[in-house]
Amino acid sequence: MADTVLEIRNLVKKFDGHIILNDLDMNVQEGEVVVILGPSGCGKSTLLRCINGLEEIQSGSVRIQGKEISGTKENAGLLRQKVGMVFQSYDLFPHLSVLGNIMLSPVKVQKRKKDEVKEEALELLKKVGLADKADSYPRQLSGGQKQRVAIVRALILHPEILLFDEVTAALDPEMVREVLDVILSLAKQGKTMLIVTHEMQFAKAVADRIVFIDEGKIMEEGTAKEFFEHPQTERAKKFLHVFSFEDVR
Amino acid sequence: MNQQMIELLAGGIKETLYMTLVSTFIAYVIGIPLGVICFITDKNGICPGRIIHLVTGILINLLRSVPFLILLVAIIPLTRLIVGTTIGSTATIVPLVVAAAPYVARMVESSLKEVDAGVIEAAKSMGSSRLQIIYKVLLPEAKPSLLVGGLISMATILGYSAMAGFVGGGGLGAIAINYGYYRYQTDIMFVTVAFLVLIVQLFQEAGIWLVNRIDKRSA
Numbered sequence: 001m002a003d004t005v006l007e008i009r010n011l012v013k014k015f016d017g018h019i020i021l022n023d024l025d026m027n028v029q030e031g032e033v034v035v036i037l038g039p040s041g042c043g044k045s046t047l048l049r050c051i052n053g054l055e056e057i058q059s060g061s062v063r064i065q066g067k068e069i070s071g072t073k074e075n076a077g078l079l080r081q082k083v084g085m086v087f088q089s090y091d092l093f094p095h096l097s098v099l100g101n102i103m104l105s106p107v108k109v110q111k112r113k114k115d116e117v118k119e120e121a122l123e124l125l126k127k128v129g130l131a132d133k134a135d136s137y138p139r140q141l142s143g144g145q146k147q148r149v150a151i152v153r154a155l156i157l158h159p160e161i162l163l164f165d166e167v168t169a170a171l172d173p174e175m176v177r178e179v180l181d182v183i184l185s186l187a188k189q190g191k192t193m194l195i196v197t198h199e200m201q202f203a204k205a206v207a208d209r210i211v212f213i214d215e216g217k218i219m220e221e222g223t224a225k226e227f228f229e230h231p232q233t234e235r236a237k238k239f240l241h242v243f244s245f246e247d248v249r
Numbered sequence: 250m251n252q253q254m255i256e257l258l259a260g261g262i263k264e265t266l267y268m269t270l271v272s273t274f275i276a277y278v279i280g281i282p283l284g285v286i287c288f289i290t291d292k293n294g295i296c297p298g299r300i301i302h303l304v305t306g307i308l309i310n311l312l313r314s315v316p317f318l319i320l321l322v323a324i325i326p327l328t329r330l331i332v333g334t335t336i337g338s339t340a341t342i343v344p345l346v347v348a349a350a351p352y353v354a355r356m357v358e359s360s361l362k363e364v365d366a367g368v369i370e371a372a373k374s375m376g377s378s379r380l381q382i383i384y385k386v387l388l389p390e391a392k393p394s395l396l397v398g399g400l401i402s403m404a405t406i407l408g409y410s411a412m413a414g415f416v417g418g419g420g421l422g423a424i425a426i427n428y429g430y431y432r433y434q435t436d437i438m439f440v441t442v443a444f445l446v447l448i449v450q451l452f453q454e455a456g457i458w459l460v461n462r463i464d465k466r467s468a
């Protein structure tokens with residue numbers, strides 16, 4: 001059995017007294033691709049933010065390779081590098097070139113050698129089809145290109161797990177594909193990933209396991225086939241119904 | 250206009266530039282850290298701290314609400330302590346700095362507030378320390394806006410420096426007051442005013458040119 005990369009136990013997250021995540025448990029094994037589905041506002045983004053320490057948690061534990069990520073201020077930075085996160089809004093640094101964006105953290109935070117980092121950055125950019133954009137600035141890129149840069153920026157830190165939060169939600173339809181293809185190829189390489197998405201076809205294609213969340217809890221989980229073809233709970237059925245259309249004629 | 254007048258004006262310009270530039274510089278040396286501290290200690294900041302946030306906020310507001318002419322007089326003892334005299338352009342730098350530093354701090358704070366919160370989170374999520382976020386993300390991101398703020402501050406300080414002419418400060422302001430106000434030599438006053446306007450314009454043009462050069466954020 002593969003090693004457990006992410007281990008969440010009894011996670012409770014509240015905002016202003018409202019319970020958002022309610023005693024949630026979850027494991028992700030090395031090399032596994034888990035897709036999180038759930039209605040809007042159910043806490044998917046909040047869960048990802050708790051996993052890389054952007055949100056304080058009220059109780060429970062989040063462990064990356066057995067090491068607690070919350071509460072430990074001193075090594076929070078170190079642990080965060082093990083969790084790569086890509087956001088819906090790309091959040092590239094506007095004042096830095098593509099290469100500058102990608103190289104900032106490996107050089108400044110991980111103290112790696114510039115030459116070596118640059119070489120890897122160019123290599124990764126080539127893989128996502130942006131070899132010619134290394135010296136461009138974010139404003140000169142399309143949304144899909146920005147998002148691919150953001151993925152490279154996360155990858156270069158060599159994270160143990162990658163978190164994707166609706167990374168195609170802000171993109172025009174024709175750019176969605178190029179970003180999803182990058183994620184699919186990462187899945188093929190055996191990267192451990194936790195993906196929040198509203199692209200159901202993509203979820204089916206990429207997921208080793210689907211986790212369905214509602215009301216701050218995992219309501220249902222299983223393989224993509226099980227979940228989409230035979231959802232067990234009423235909530236999951238209702239959720240999936242939103243994405244299917246019946247013929248009206 | 251005779252040779253003597255020209256020398257007088259040249260000296261005034263030099264003094265005004267000296268007061269303005271040195272005061273702006275020192276005001277920024279104090280104002281940037283103050284503004285950064287105020288920004289990061291906000292309850293949604295990268296380093297929340299209620300007490301520090303409150304104290305810096307009150308200090309800034311307090312100093313900002315004292316009218317400059319009053320401040321000028323009120324801190325005369327401090328000026329004498331630091332410079333040894335209360336007359337002349339060097340002495341004027343003290344009240345200018347005291348008045349401008351909190352103003353600059355607010356400018357800096359509002360420039361930092363313009364930085365996209367998502368970008369700060371991205372830096373955080375990649376493991377950056379707080380200092381790294383300040384030096385590598387916040388300040389560079391805000392640089393164009395900080396520069397614009399610097400220009401506005403400089404123009405404000407220039408205006409204040411002219412006011413200081415009333416109470417023994419030097420520079421173009423003192424000339425305008427001594428000749429234009431006390432001796433009714435309006436021609437000299439107009440020339441002085443023209444130079445003041447010219448200096449502000451020059452600063453502004455140079456600044457805008459600089460901002461356009463370094464601003465990578467928009468097309």
Ligand SMILES: Nc1ncnc2c1ncn2[C@@H]1O[C@H](COP(=O)(O)OP(=O)(O)OP(=O)(O)O)[C@@H](O)[C@H]1O
Nearest residue numbers: 015016020038039040041042043044045046047166
């Ligand atoms: N900073 C915050 N302060 C207060 N409440 C918040 C905050 N962030 C999120 N919430 C609330 O927490 C709940 C979960 O939000 P979250 O963004 O995690 O949902 P989501 O599942 O990602 O939804 P979506 O699919 O629309 O992105 C929502 O009810 C939201 O209003």
Ligand SMILES: [Mg+2]
Nearest residue numbers: 044045046166
């Ligand atoms: Mg969300």
